[in-house]
Amino acid sequence: MATIAPDNHGLRLVVRYTVLTIIAIIFVFPLVFMLVSSLKPDQQLLADTSSMRAFLPVGDISLNNYYDAFDRAPVGLFVMNSVIVTGVTVVLSLLVCSLAAFSFVFLRWSGRSLILSIILATLIVPFETIAIPLLLIASKLPWIGLEGFTTGWLNSYRVQIVPFIADGLTIFLFVQYFKDLPGELIEAARVEGATWPQIYRRIVMPLAGPVIATAAILKFLVMYNQYLWPLMVVQQESYRPVMVGLQYFFQLNRAWGEIMAYLSLITVPVLVFYLFLQRAFIASIASTGVKG
């Protein structure tokens, strides 16, 4: 960790902490402002912006904005939609991508390296460049559900989930991790007569804790923060996720107190989650850095 042997004493230390703190304020204050404002009535919120009171929970503090936000729009429904879409996608993604990576690393089969390189090549394709044709595909896909045979996936959970289950980065992360596992373990299990599903379930996945955490966190952030895709494929309120709901909520009216309440409501759980698991979060992002 240490770069240059620091002589950590006296004035030098004070200067260092001062610089660190000033920068921290720049990052934290907008978020503090959001939280504090969500507790204030609109008039006070606007008046307080001219002083440091903007960052302090003072004056007429209440949760009224939160109640009003729930009254104005089905915020609970939006949150539930996002939780369903995010949760299902993360679980399916971990399963599907780890299975594929397992096959690429531990099994020998014809076409293996070609397919792996195709999958890795997709890493340079930004989602934004395939979104428009994907919209056309989604509008034409068939589905067999409770109502029988239907065409078109627009306005559903599946259109928000299925396209994001398998992705190059998640498979890549699993491949990198599996490569470092001792191969003798798998060979030994084969000698003992274990089947591939048994090896996957009993040997490899129990050892994959760290990469599961990394992949889950990255997928969670992507899915919970989805905006462009649901904006195009979900028009019905009943399937609308939080970020699109937020834009819709904002267009309803400009009651900033309620907007800040909505923003805080969908952000604070993620921030709390992050603060508890910050090492894992930061390690996840750092691991995407090895992809070069």
Next chain:
Amino acid sequence: MASKLTQSNSAGWAFAFPGFALMLAFIILPFFLAFGLSFTNQRLVTPNPTEYVGMANYRQLLGLRILTIEPQRDEAGAVERDDNGDAIYPRMREFTRNNADYPQLAGLQEWFSIDRGDRRSFVLARDVVFMKAIVNTVIFVLIVAPVQGGLALGLALLINQRLRGINLFRAIYFMPVVVSIVVVSLLWRFIYSGQSGLLNNLLSGLSFGMFTPVDWLGNPSTALGSIIVMSIWQAVGFHMVIWLSGLQTISPTLYEAASIEGASKWQTFRYVTWPGLRNTAVLVLIVITMQAFALFAQIDVMTGGGPLDSTQTIVFQAVERGYGKQDISGGSAISVILFCIVLSISLIQRYLTREKS
């Protein structure tokens, strides 16, 4: 591991199939479809059959012409001038609308003009808004890539020291990264607001009222800059972490050697740290550039491309066309143009990394 024990075609395919099939259907197919559709007139919903239209979508998006003309002259042959003494030129409409002498200019619009001596060159575009979108996106990338990359490195160097509580600061600097860009954009929309916006009040407080409030997002000259600042604020922690993992791969013995040699801080950075970060630097720059080219949510939430198209971007145009106007083929053509830009950057990355090894 090349033994017979691991050889299994059926099991291999079975395990890889779900993932590969999904990627085939939802990443690879749409990717190739974008190219195919860009040569058609496909719409999202239409009763008409889809037709092949060749390069028409690209011509529509990228069509450019330059027209150089002389100023208007009065009957005596002298250049006509307005009250400011500037030469008066004929209006572009006279050339682009129903002018039989200039059929190639029909339907074009004036983008900008350059004076060359006593003549003026008009640059005409078939789609001025898309041209502005390209220029804005490139400006965004050219500013964000070096500034965000540099600030992230500064933060990483600051965080990479042995101090009590340093992990707390690292956690705080990274915090905006986990907040949705949509949330950040809406929050900053209020911070940037012209009336009782936090930034205006803060600046006028710091300058004891000398500062005149600015409608940051409502003014064509400040809107894009405001979005740039906010985007850097949100994402800089992401790249700080990538720099940090690069810094931690540099062997401490190199630093010890440098300090024994009596190297100054700058020399240590220049000759030990920076060479060790070379590959990280390429990576950070490429990742930022790719993310920056995809600029969309900030625009959609904060400005909708305005004011006066000053914040139009490539992806915003793709969505407006492909989804808003349901013109799938036009949106696909924009996607292809964007991909070609991103691909050329990736190739530059490969070139830069190859040079070393």
